[in-house]
Amino acid sequence: MTQGDAGGTKLAVKAATKRYGDFHALKDCSLDIGANSVVSIVGPSGCGKTTLLWAMSGLNPLTSGEVLLDGTPIDRPRPEVGLVFQEANLLPWRNLMDNILFPFEIKRQQPDRAWIDHLLDRVSLKGFEKSFPNELSGGMQQRGSIVRALSLQPSVLLMDEPFGALDAFTREEMNQLVEEIWLETKTTIVFITHSIEEALFLSDQVVVLTPRPGRVLNVYDVPFERPRTMEIMASKEVFDLTNQIKADIYGQQIAGRAAAE
Amino acid sequence: MSEDVVGGKVGKGLQSLSTFGAGTSRLEVLAIIATAVIVIGGLELVLRWFEVPHYILPPPSAIVAALWTDFPLILPHLGYTLVVLLSGFAIGAGIGLILAAVITQFPFAEKIIAPYILILVTTPMLALVPLLILWFGFGYEPRIIAVALATGPMVMINSATGFRRVDANKIALARSYGASTLQIFWKVRAPMALPMILVGLMIGAIFGLLTAVGAEMVGGGFGLGNRLTTYSSMIRMPQFFGVVLILSLLGILIYVIFFLIGKKWTSWET
Incomplete structure (x- = not known):
């Protein structure tokens, strides 16, 4: 029961191409993301990870190809899709609660206070509702931004290297938190990261992208049970997978350098 | 406690005001009072000891006494100056703010x-006052227009800097929730620009005060600037310095008002 419960495809990327002038950030990139699964996208810098994620968010349209959410094309931001940014991206002039209510203000919707309370409790931010971002640690800010993204109960959560700026210990805590949240909500999560360890801990599948032009090189299944314990993460299977993914990424870099010479 | 933005951007001299009051120990208060007593009292003693004539430099006690007795005569002029300053500032700052908000949406324009x-x-608007008097006479109009002309560009140039401070991620955040252009303006761009807008308003207000007083000195029979020229021509220097004192207090008041607004609304910016 590692791959999604409901099965089926939640997000389908079809021949996605994104050009900036002559530069192909993505070229004919295709990918299916199952409902209720966690999929990580890894790859060297400049492989189009973020471009792909932003295409899924509807914020940055593709040059050609499409992204389907439950079968309908995403051509603008959709309420079912939550987005967590690289930096926590809280609005510094609002306290934590006002930041979490920001989406509801924009949408002129009544917030579900009980759900927000539950989420705050879940990420241990109860009692910090009145704190301003500059009074919170980096980890707390990012937890706040996760609450903001989940407050609208999205069916897809897009996370763009959310923990890249955090220290290693905080990062591990955050990974466990994401796992717990997923176990509770079964929200489909697309997770961009530079860390193979993080990708393997969180994901049902790890997608390796190649740069210039960005396209899918390999998709690895990560068939371990959850919650993923230290023993599982230290097992030979995980070690082997890590090495395969590393070989993919470094192989590309060596090939890229050879091609450049 | 985060550093105040307005205080931080206005320069070290004024910034010392922000340390006054907040977290000042009893010893420091005593030292500040002692210094004031020594400076003002010393000035008083030196001027009296050397019997400096009042028309050259009146001692502090004479200035205070003149202010005390002549304040009812000066008060209406303070009122005229405030009318000029406030209406000119409101017109100039309003136009400057709106222009800044609109123009930054169109980088080409x-x-x-x-x-x-x-x-x-960069042009001192005081230079235009003789022309404005020629056009509008010796009443309020040329002064208010001069103050508006001095305030507006100052507010505009600083606010524009604020509105140009675009954080693409914060705008993307708002857009991801389907925010309209207007919502993005009011809920993201405007709050982000607020610290710089306040700086612009404060500098604009101080330039407005300078211009108001200057314009009053050039033409017309009323206002604090006019009192300066009148008292100096009558060689009533204690009254003259009394008016100067009122003007510096006005300047400090402008600073304190914006300092407090900044402290309340922009302390999120570190």
């Missing part, structure tokens, strides 16, 4: 207009 705004900022 901004590039074309920028040199003219810079000329307006």
